[in-house]
Amino acid sequence: QQQVKQSPQSLIVQKGGISIINCAYENTAFDYFPWYQQFPGKGPALLIAIRPDVSEKKEGRFTISFNKSAKQFSLHIMDSQPGDSATYFCAARGNTGTASKLTFGTGTRLQVTL
């Protein structure tokens, strides 16, 4: 059962446009929602993260919007650049005892064209 659903699977955006990736979760016990960026041949790198007591968080061109009642959160990339072309994963953390476990979405392959 997919606990974190991510869409779209792939996305093509023109340079300067806005990229939007959406995620939805089911487990109301999730308490931390990071986004990871992964380039080919590399491990995922933390991009930006949000906690459920905040509705929006912005870092540079990257913004997370969070809707707790709808159990949805999204990543917006403003002024998208070719260097942003990568796979993006949303994730949600559920604390179990002494370990912090992340559940990942299925990923979105973003391509930013010139």
Next chain:
Amino acid sequence: EADIYQTPRYLVIGTGKKITLECSQTMGHDKMYWYQQDPGMELHLIHYSYGVNSTEKGDLSSESTVSRIRTEHFPLTLESARPSHTSQYLCASSEGLNQPQHFGDGTRLSIL
């Protein structure tokens, strides 16, 4: 950038061999994790550790085993590799429960 290292980066090996994937971090993090990721797909947690001599199974069942004898080292072992083990294996660590996970660049494993 996080200092977490995985070796080898790529491994092609025959069926039945014993394999150990190495993961080391220099940040003194207590929490360490192993994920399995098929190309272009999501990450699945297969093992985690919250400190020395403590290991737990993750959400995805795996025939691999792990050990945590030292804080900085979290190797993953496959006793007898099979083609179904072909995948990418990613190691991660975090300072604590409420801290981000930092990933290595992974080992791409191919079993012939």
